Amino acid sequence: MSTSPCYSFHPGHNIHHQTIEKFNQPRTLVDVSHVMDNAFLVTLNGVTEFWYHHNSMRLMDALTKSLPEGIEATEDKKFLFVYTGTLIERFNMAQTER
Numbered sequence: 001m002s003t004s005p006c007y008s009f010h011p012g013h014n015i016h017h018q019t020i021e022k023f024n025q026p027r028t029l030v031d032v033s034h035v036m037d038n039a040f041l042v043t044l045n046g047v048t049e050f051w052y053h054h055n056s057m058r059l060m061d062a063l064t065k066s067l068p069e070g071i072e073a074t075e076d077k078k079f080l081f082v083y084t085g086t087l088i089e090r091f092n093m094a095q096t097e098r
Contacts, residue, residue, distance in 0.1 A: 062089040
């Protein structure tokens with residue numbers, strides 16, 4: 001895993017602030033669990049899929065700090081929102097590993 005900054009806005013990487021403001025609704029509660037490496041199992045509306053994020057350590061850290069009922073995703077995009085009580089961590093997920 002690289003420690004250098006990532007500047008990509010492709011799925012599975014960062015979210016550009018304009019994109020998140022435009023496409024952040026509607027949101028639905030989801031269940032997320034880390035599988036391995038950059039892979040996570042996400043259950044959205046009863047369907048479980050593999051989603052990927054390049055910075056798995058950041059996402060795992062946010063998940064450990066999340067509030068109960070504090071993980072949401074957009075239904076038509078792969079944007080994940082993790083509420084930690086003090087902030088909302090935002091993740092641009094991908095359906096394939098990148």
